[in-house]
Amino acid sequence: MSDRAPQPVERRLPTEESRQLVALVRDIVSKEIAPRAAEEEEAGVFPREVFTLLSESGLLGLPYGSAHGGGDQPYEVYLQVLEELAAARLTVGLGVSVHSLACHALAGYGTDAQQAAHLPAMLSGGLLGAYCLSEPASGSDAASLRTKAVRDGDDWVITGTKAWITHGGVADFCTVLARTGVEGARGITAFLVPGDAEGLNAALPEKKMGMKGSPTAQLHFDGVRVGDDRRIGEEGQGFAIALSALDSGRLGIAACAVGVAQAALDEAVRYATDRRQFGRPIADFQGLRFMLADMATQIEAGRALYLEAARLRDAGEPFSRQAAMAKLFCTDAAMRVTTDAVQVLGGYGYTLDFPVERLMREAKVLQIVEGTNQIQRMVIARHLAGPETR
Structure with a gap:
């Protein structure tokens, strides 16, 4: 297995603070999450200490207000953090997304007294x-x-x-x-x-x-x-509270899906440029080059879709339709990309020695959680054509 590191995704972040935030996440990922991800997933180990570290680092309450321990970050930034975490280990990225979903009701609909009593511990006090x-x-x-x-x-x-x-x-x-x-x-x-x-x-x-x-x-x-x-x-x-939370939660799933797909593409590119057949790297063959190009295009399209939906949310504009589209497209793309990554690696892709088989298995659940992709199509269609007639 090659030790060549893929180039990190170039992030277009709005502030220096957000750039430093993503740099912090990447440091935590490289030191605390990625090295143990495969082994702990195979053993079924829940990484509670990672969530404790994320809480101590201010990363469990990013999209919520600082008055109660949140990070005051726009969704555009928060989702890119989720993508970084999910690319290293979906258990962590999805876990942060679910935690944010669990905080949504109190943060959005709780009384001042309720928020003061509970939100600080939920957002930055180590709770999950x-x-x-x-x-x-x-x-x-x-x-x-x-x-x-x-x-x-x-x-x-x-x-x-x-x-x-x-x-x-x-x-x-x-x-x-x-x-x-x-x-x-x-x-x-x-x-x-x-x-x-x-x-x-x-x-x-x-x-x-x-x-x-x-x-x-x-x-x-x-x-x-x-x-x-x-x-x-x-x-x-x-x-109504649940539906408002799910709109935001679907964006979290979309970002996680892009992270999983990006990790699979990185591994596929690394393998294809190192693996030699017929005297040259298999990445030289047009069939594989086109496959990699299609994988990369789906990832970039998905990333653009979830970020545009996030910007609408940050601006206070309606985003339910775009959230459903992002969840639908990004998770379907993750399933295709991870499946193709296994194909690029051939027999090795089907073994536990490489991460792509795990990524493919993980991608499947993203088409199901936070509303199946069939439900997302129903949501999108209602925005286009109105409710179904009875």
Whole structure:
């Protein structure tokens, strides 16, 4: 395996502070994440100490306000940080994205008192979050969720099961969507639940084809009691809060997908320029050169798409359609690019000695999480042609 290092992605960052920030991320990646990524993923090791380091370095709250411990960074910068982390290890990049998603409800809809009480620890105090929307019987149809929260004096009692929860069993806090009223979207409310709440238990982690270092598990809420001061937003506002979070979360997934694809391209280029057949590097053959060119073009297009959506978000403009497009295009591109990278390496690409087989397995989940790519197409079509007729 060649030790030739690929050239780092050229970043167009708005400030000197953001340039220094990305330089810090690359230093952490090279020293603390990349060297152990393959071994720890294969062994299913969750890198909690990496998340602690990221928190201490101010990298777990980048898109949130500094008044509560955030980094005051625009989404344009935050997403490029995610891309760098995901290129080294998707467990880390996706984990940061999920943590940011878990903070979104409180940061955007919490009262001043709630934010002062909880956000500092969530953004820069070493805590790690989980986002609890999906259930065993309600994935894409999230508005049909069955987990209930029943009022009991000044408390709420939460009962039900959440599924496919990233950081399930290791999270310090959970943003939970539960039914408090009528059926459908209007009867859902958001809550902030401590990870060690009595009655909250995690099932055994799912056995997955990729991202083995990131625990994904069902969470069982068996009469979990939280005070009304942990209700986020108004009763019945939870689904709207969830949708606003998912728009931003889809951009995080898009950035992670571009990172995974970039890592696969870097490895493919490195191998193709080193591997010799018929007396010359295989990168000299037109079939491979065209394949590499197509891979690079898909990555650049995906990066441009997620950054444009981020700039709309930063400007306070609507970005839901562009977020769905970015998530759709970038994750489909990551699947194609990683598959092609395995092909470039031939038999070696199918072995654990090279990272591309792991990247291909990891890319698949990105087409599923934060709304499947079929859902993204529905979202985009609604923006173009209006809601479906019944």
